[in-house]
Amino acid sequence: MNPALKQDIYVSTVIDSHNYGTVLQAVATRDVLERYGRPVFIDYCRPHWTTKGWIKSYMDNTNRNVPERLARLVANAPVRHKSSTLFRSFVERELELCSSAPYLARGEGFDSNAVYCVGSDQTWNIECNYGIDPVYFLKNVPEDYKKVAFSASFGRPSLSAEEVALTKPLLSQFDAISVRESSSVAILEEMGLSGTALKDPVLLCRSELWRELSVGVPAAADGYVLVYMLNANPGMCAFARELAERERMRARIVTFNPLKRAPEGLEGVCLPKPEEWVALFRDASYVVTDSFHGTCFSLLFECPVIVFDPPKFSVRLKDVLGDFALADRRAADGRDPMAIADAVIDWNAVRASKEKFAKEAKAFLDGAFGTCVEVGQNGR
Structure with missing residues (x-):
């Protein structure tokens, strides 16, 4: 592919949790999407994963009295700092990042020539994310902009009627949806939406990636x-x-x-x-x-x-x-x-x-991303 013709692909996936699978699936997503353009990852931290949210989780624990909550908070602060530094440094080294501000509140900063991509990981797990997360559902990206889901996951075998009512209008704006589990395809079908089951990106990227990394x-x-x-x-x-x-x-x-x-x-x-x-x-x-x-x-x-x-x-x-x-x-x-x-x-x-799954992913992504266009200038 001619580098001058690479399209920007803005990727909304989980990079904030201090979890090996989380950051490695993001690197695998980068590896797969580089075949179709230039992946740029939205630098987003969910409210409950921020330092403020972490402190709140300790202080809201009514099973302990206030002095006990403070003692546990102080004792675990160095552990959290070490963990946060470890995973954050890896993310910054391995991924190109962009601001999450436009994705949190509808505004300017979106590029009509770019593709907006969600996934992988449990981006659509409403229980884990404490409701509909606007970044992971691309809620504030204009409806007529190209949206693709790559191996996204609901993380659960079914959704409640209330969750379906919140989720369906947002997913209906996607041009192509692939999910990580066959059970998630069934959830989409119950909404009247179509989806393709693909594997997690760690199973779809180049086999050499993991030996290169290690x-x-x-x-x-x-x-x-x-x-x-x-x-x-x-x-x-x-x-x-x-x-x-x-x-x-x-x-x-x-x-x-x-x-x-x-x-x-x-x-x-x-x-x-x-x-x-x-x-x-x-x-x-x-x-x-x-x-x-x-x-x-x-x-x-x-x-x-x-x-x-x-x-x-x-x-x-x-x-x-x-x-x-x-x-x-x-x-x-x-x-x-x-x-x-x-x-x-x-x-x-x-x-x-694995070879079969890689071919299935390529067929989906070839159709979803289509012909590359010139890199946009407005989305960075």
Whole structure:
């Protein structure tokens, strides 16, 4: 593609949460969209993820008295600062950013020649985002401007009638919609809208991207069981220890708070850089996780994965495992986790599925983005 003809693609996706999957899906989105133009990411922080919102969440906790709330707030402030700095520096290094101001209140600053894109991640999860978020729904972008959804997610298997009434008018303005789960296609169909199910961008980007990102991280000297756990689950930790003991290797766990010890018998890796996090999956012998992106990166690096359901939003895990014909990797419904660890994964079939998914994404995106136009001057 001639660089002079690249169109601007303004991308609204989640980049504010201190989460590895979040920032890595944004990098994968950039990698995919670079084939169609110049991705520029809206630099947006949801109100509850700002420092003010974080303080409010502590002070509004009526389960504790005011002195206890203040004590916890002060104790956790250094942890939040370290986490925020870690993820923010990665975002600023990897993504081209633009102001979110025009997207928060209808006004000037939009480019009629650009494409406005939402996704990936749970941009349309009304519960997580505390209602309709104007940035993630492109609410203030003029109706006649081109809007595309790329692997967006509702994060839940269904919406209430009230949520549908709020969501449908906004999604009706989109020229093309793709969503991350087949369950989200059903939600769209119930609204009378059409949508295409595509996978998460981390599964659709260039296969070389993740090794390029982690190339500077030395390979591990020996094998290990990696635990990536987003929800406290002693059963997961106990299983990981048992598996590691059987295989005579270490059990390592990603932790998020330097003030807390890792669970007994597990070697903590506290707040690794995103590229180090990728390398942990790259070098693991087994992965035990309750995370959607933990599952995705296990598949990307062809590492045997044992998946435990999280307390909420497990539909994403069920869908992605089902998409790869790996539903039996879930330690649920009475399945023995050790038997899951011993079951052989057909990696040739996984690769074939990834190729199929990439072709489907290309077909959708080719149609959605069309012919490039000259870069606009008004949207930066």
